[in-house]
Amino acid sequence: MSRQTAGTAFTALLRRDFLLAYRRRAELLQPLMFLLVVVTLFPLGVGPSPGLLADIAPGVIWIAALLATVLSLDSLFRSDFEDGTLEQMVLSGQPLALIALARTVAHWLVAGLPIVLLSPLLAMWMNLPDEGLLILIESLAIGTPVLSLIGAIGGALTVSLKRGGQLLSLLVFPLYVPLLILATNAVSSAVAGLPYTGQLGLMIAGLIASLTLAPFATAAALKLSLT
Amino acid sequence: MNPIYLFFHKTGSPPWFYSFSGTLIPWLWAGFFIMAAYGLYLGLLVAPPDYQQGESVRIMYIHVPAAWMSMMIYGLMAIWGFIALVWRIRIMEVLIISSAPIGAAFTIIALTSGSLWGRPTWGTYWVWDARLTSELVLLFLYFGVIALYNAYDEPRKAAKAASLMAIVGAINLPIIHFSVVWWNTLHQGSSIGTSGSSIHPSMLWPLLWMAIAFKFFYGANLLSRARVRLLKQDHRKRWVQDLLTEGKS
Amino acid sequence: MSHTPFILAAYLICTVVLLWAALSPVINRLGLLRQLKNRHARMDKA
Numbered sequence: 175m176s177r178q179t180a181g182t183a184f185t186a187l188l189r190r191d192f193l194l195a196y197r198r199r200a201e202l203l204q205p206l207m208f209l210l211v212v213v214t215l216f217p218l219g220v221g222p223s224p225g226l227l228a229d230i231a232p233g234v235i236w237i238a239a240l241l242a243t244v245l246s247l248d249s250l251f252r253s254d255f256e257d258g259t260l261e262q263m264v265l266s267g268q269p270l271a272l273i274a275l276a277r278t279v280a281h282w283l284v285a286g287l288p289i290v291l292l293s294p295l296l297a298m299w300m301n302l303p304d305e306g307l308l309i310l311i312e313s314l315a316i317g318t319p320v321l322s323l324i325g326a327i328g329g330a331l332t333v334s335l336k337r338g339g340q341l342l343s344l345l346v347f348p349l350y351v352p353l354l355i356l357a358t359n360a361v362s363s364a365v366a367g368l369p370y371t372g373q374l375g376l377m378i379a380g381l382i383a384s385l386t387l388a389p390f391a392t393a394a395a396l397k398l399s400l401t
Numbered sequence: 402m403n404p405i406y407l408f409f410h411k412t413g414s415p416p417w418f419y420s421f422s423g424t425l426i427p428w429l430w431a432g433f434f435i436m437a438a439y440g441l442y443l444g445l446l447v448a449p450p451d452y453q454q455g456e457s458v459r460i461m462y463i464h465v466p467a468a469w470m471s472m473m474i475y476g477l478m479a480i481w482g483f484i485a486l487v488w489r490i491r492i493m494e495v496l497i498i499s500s501a502p503i504g505a506a507f508t509i510i511a512l513t514s515g516s517l518w519g520r521p522t523w524g525t526y527w528v529w530d531a532r533l534t535s536e537l538v539l540l541f542l543y544f545g546v547i548a549l550y551n552a553y554d555e556p557r558k559a560a561k562a563a564s565l566m567a568i569v570g571a572i573n574l575p576i577i578h579f580s581v582v583w584w585n586t587l588h589q590g591s592s593i594g595t596s597g598s599s600i601h602p603s604m605l606w607p608l609l610w611m612a613i614a615f616k617f618f619y620g621a622n623l624l625s626r627a628r629v630r631l632l633k634q635d636h637r638k639r640w641v642q643d644l645l646t647e648g649k650s
Numbered sequence: 651m652s653h654t655p656f657i658l659a660a661y662l663i664c665t666v667v668l669l670w671a672a673l674s675p676v677i678n679r680l681g682l683l684r685q686l687k688n689r690h691a692r693m694d695k696a
Contacts, residue, residue: 455653456653456654456657457653457656457657459657460656460657460660460661463660463661463664464660467664502671502674503671506667506668506670506671509667510663510664510667510668513660513663513664514660514663514664517656517657517659517660517663518656518660520656521653521656618668618672621672622671622672622675625672625675625676625679626674626675628675628679629675629678629679629682632679632682632683632686633682636682636686641686645683645686645687645690
């Protein structure tokens with residue numbers, strides 16, 4: 175087998191993940207449909223009063239994004255684990271953290287980015303005032319990669335477990351709490367005309383931190399799951 | 402043998418259905434284009450703007466027919482689903498799953514055109530009234546049937562599951578129809594019914610022409626999709642092989 | 651507020667969606683026929 179640089183391995187993995195995602199695209203649309211359905215359930219449950227919906231909009235949209243992301247995380251490593259590809263990747267000699275990062279990037283592009291793109295629709299349904307829309311999109315654009323990065327750790331930890339999916343949510347939701355608080359607070363502040371740059375700044379710091387650290391944790395978790 | 406019975410019996414045969422629908426499709430497209438052209442001519446150029454709503458009422462000429470189609474198609478899917486489950490006729494299964502994306506498309510058209518109609522006339526893109534909400538739920542039902550079908554590997558099993566789902570979901574349809582009566586909402590009261598309508602004829606005719614045009618669209622699109630699906634499902638069978646070797650039709 | 655952009659947008663979306671609906675079986679059919687022809691050619695060569 176020819177020597178590969180880490181860079182080409184990264185792009186090769188990305189390309190493979192996109193090809194696999196394209197073949198399973200009906201499956202990948204399900205978390206997004208779930209996102210739409212969950213947001214729709216809130217007005218049906220709490221009543222369509224526009225003021226109430228506007229108040230809870232940032233939280234509802236963000237929680238729906240969390241739920242949809244967790245749904246899509248369960249299968250992040252599972253099929254590769256089951257057919258042995260994951261083991262081959264670990265044995266390949268390429269830095270495992272890079273492999274984990276490639277998988278996470280692919281996941282965000284396929285599962286997280288669509289959430290960002292759908293957010294204006296969700297904002298309309300939840301009556302979010304116009305002042306909050308841009309900040310909502312920004313908070314999701316910064317936050318969904320963090321969801322993918324941290325979620326990958328959870329996915330790697332639970333991939334070898336039978337009922338991994340439920341445990342995954344349990345593991346990952348507490349880790350998401352700071353992000354949820356910062357993001358919803360940023361949007362609510364923007365709507366109220368209060369400053370929100372501090373919250374966004376902290377979120378960006380969180381993104382950088384998870385970008386540099388999470389892949390290593392994911393790699394360690396993958397090695398653990400494979401032993 | 403009764404010719405009608407014979408006709409339906411023949412449609413159960415994939416190769417016969419394939420060639421018969423092939424001859425029908427161009428006529429259906431012709432019908433769609435002619436009626437849509439006439440309907441749009443009446444709706445956009447001849448009909449007057451509404452006294453209260455102004456020009457935006459012209460959106461009604463695609464919004465209402467699309468909404469009608471979205472419900473009709475789901476109803477057909479449920480009825481055919483019942484037939485398919487009881488009599489296990491494969492062509493019905495193909496028609497059901499071929500209808501679903503078309504129904505979803507009309508639902509999306511109804512929702513988006515309704516949203517754009519609502520903004521200039523009632524000030525808001527979206528409101529959670531009973532009818533709009535039911536239409537959105539209908540869209541989710543369509544997505545669910547499509548996703549359910551795609552989740553199964555085996556086509557006949559998938560079709561059974563989708564049929565069941567369609568029947569269960571058909572409970573939604575009466576709710577949409579009666580929602581305007583049951584709830585006092587923002588949405589316009591039911592103005593077309595069996596007791597005569599309260600829409601001025603100059604607006605009613607374009608509406609009806611567009612409604613019929615959409616039915617022709619549905620017919621043409623449904624048969625096109627059904628034919629492709631039959632080819633895919635039967636690609637190993639003799640009739641498809643023969644079709645391939647004799648050059649495409 | 652002028653109603654025209656809303657009317658145009660509504661009709662445009664309708665056209666795009668119907669166009670997609672009408673064309674997707676055509677595209678699928680072409681792809682399928684190409685696939686089947688290739689498979690046939692390979693089987694005939696074998």
